[in-house]
Amino acid sequence: MKIDLQYKINSDYNYIKFLRENSYWYKYLNRDPIYFKDFVIDMKDKYGLNFSDKFNKMLDNINMLQMFIDVLK
Numbered sequence: 001m002k003i004d005l006q007y008k009i010n011s012d013y014n015y016i017k018f019l020r021e022n023s024y025w026y027k028y029l030n031r032d033p034i035y036f037k038d039f040v041i042d043m044k045d046k047y048g049l050n051f052s053d054k055f056n057k058m059l060d061n062i063n064m065l066q067m068f069i070d071v072l073k
Helices: 003-010 013-021 024-031 033-047 051-072
Strands: none
Touching (some): 003 013, 003 033, 024 033
């Protein structure tokens, strides 16, 4: 694996964790660093770090807070 790619992976804890949990990515990243973009996309999908996932989580939290306030009334 190229040094710059190793620095990118080691710079983010989520990358390290995902790579340890999904070791098949070692093979792809060793063969061609272009797969790093696919690696990041797959990691964000599995950990729910996409914008839409974050937005839905925020809406769920707002709805839960609103229901809690309604119960207190």
